[in-house]
Every structure is written in structure tokens, then in C-alpha cells.
Amino acid sequence: MKLIATILIAGAVFAQQPAPGPKPEVQGNDRDGYTDTPVNPGQPWKVHDAARPRPAKVTPGALVSTPPPSDAIVLFDGKDLTKWVTRMRNGQTTEPKWKVENGYIEIVPRNGRLVTKEKFGDVQLHVEWMIPEGTEGEGQGAGNSGIELMGRYEIQVLESYEGLTYADGQAASIYGQWPPLVNASRPKGQWNVYDIFFEAPKFEGERLVKPAFVTVIHNGVLVHHRKEIMGRAIHRRVATYAPHGDEEPFSLQDHGRPVRFKNIWMRRLKGYDGQ
Numbered sequence: 001m002k003l004i005a006t007i008l009i010a011g012a013v014f015a016q017q018p019a020p021g022p023k024p025e026v027q028g029n030d031r032d033g034y035t036d037t038p039v040n041p042g043q044p045w046k047v048h049d050a051a052r053p054r055p056a057k058v059t060p061g062a063l064v065s066t067p068p069p070s071d072a073i074v075l076f077d078g079k080d081l082t083k084w085v086t087r088m089r090n091g092q093t094t095e096p097k098w099k100v101e102n103g104y105i106e107i108v109p110r111n112g113r114l115v116t117k118e119k120f121g122d123v124q125l126h127v128e129w130m131i132p133e134g135t136e137g138e139g140q141g142a143g144n145s146g147i148e149l150m151g152r153y154e155i156q157v158l159e160s161y162e163g164l165t166y167a168d169g170q171a172a173s174i175y176g177q178w179p180p181l182v183n184a185s186r187p188k189g190q191w192n193v194y195d196i197f198f199e200a201p202k203f204e205g206e207r208l209v210k211p212a213f214v215t216v217i218h219n220g221v222l223v224h225h226r227k228e229i230m231g232r233a234i235h236r237r238v239a240t241y242a243p244h245g246d247e248e249p250f251s252l253q254d255h256g257r258p259v260r261f262k263n264i265w266m267r268r269l270k271g272y273d274g275q
């Protein structure tokens, strides 16, 4: 009897499925943006909205390469990757395969993201990055990497001095959510500097009780001022939160492009909220 009931229910569910057919065509692309994506909650804009204005360009001042202060955790000092492992898409970790030369790290594409051995929550982060000269591609293919706070909340790294993409996916965007206030990118072959101030989200069991917030300074220019992060972004979808630890490893994204990084350090933040 139970088996028959199961078959009947399964049959009824199956009957409700839409008839299989060709997938609807994607409206847009990674250079111009999209018109068929969902609206970001609390914003007038869709995810990767083709109509969202790109931020105005600002020419930053001279490079300010801040050396680490005494209480910083130096993650990369130009010499080696002893603070890091590589994590593949299947979750497997190995010795890092990215190159270290001339005092910088260079992504060796498709070797997995570079992940810290240490875990972090609320932090101040300093990181310098460069899109090498000779990098080709457009849209999201122009030197793409990412600063992945807690391994999941991405501040975009991309060639945005000349390259065009949707506003919420250009360099210094909170990917898929917020474009930077202005575009302070330097051209290929020059170092960019991010100073990032990050408040980790808080969970009680499965429930989010406080979202993450981030402040970002790009080449000395404020581009996000304690902006609320909406969750972990996914291409063409609304970002969502999934519970995780109070501290998680920090990572640099492998998006298949040979982007460079140097002078990476963190400070753990305590007491800023009076607690």
C-alpha cells in the first residue's frame, strides 16, 4: 500500500514538472552586464545589471605601499608561501603551486585558490595586486582574481583601468552587490593597493544575527564605507549567507588568470565596537 502511495505521489510530482525544452537564452554578457538577473534585495538594481552606471574614474595619487606594523600577521613578505596552502575545487589541500618570484606571488592558473593556514574573523587587511602587462581578455576575463574574506566574501580584483564589465563586478566591487564608489584603478603593469576593514558576520546556529560589513580603500581612495555584505555572491544570482565559523581562512581566488600579489598582512581587530 505504502509503495503504491509513493508511486502515486512521485507520479503526481513528475506530472507537475514543466515539459523539458531548451534553456532560456541568457540576456547579456560579462562585458555589458545582464537584463535577466534577479533584483538585489534593497537595491533598485539587478545582479550584474546592464543599466547600472559604472563608477566615475579617479586618478589615484602616488603609490602608498604601507609596510606591516608591529602587531600585524605577515601573510606574504616577498619570500615564500609558508603561511598558505592551495585548495582545489574538490576541497583537497596541497602545497601551494603559485609562483613566487621577484618579491611577488603570481597565480599559476587552474591550480586552485591560495588559502591561509590561519583563520581570521574581524580584520584589517593590506594587500597589493597587479594585472601584468600583456594580460588579454575582456569582461570578467581581464585578469580576474579576488580577495576572498573568510574564503567567501569577495572584493573583486580585475583590470578595470581600461576593461569594461558590469558595475558590480569591476575591480574593488563587493562582487555581485555593490560597485566601488569610484574607479581608482591603476593600469596593467602597475601595483594597486587595497586596505580593507572587515567585520565578520555572526551566526547563532543556522541563523544570521549580524551581517558582515566592509570598508575598502583602493589606492588611497575610499570606495566602500562600512557597506553591508549581502552574503556569498554567485555569478548571476542573489548573494546569500550560509553559516560558518567565527573565524575562517582568508583566500585569494584562482579565476584562471596570472594576477600578482605582494605585501599581504592582516591585523586582528578587537574592541572597535566597545566589546
Ligand code: MG
Residues within 6 Å of the ligand: 144, 145, 146, 154, 156, 157, 253, 255
Ligand atoms: Mg574575481
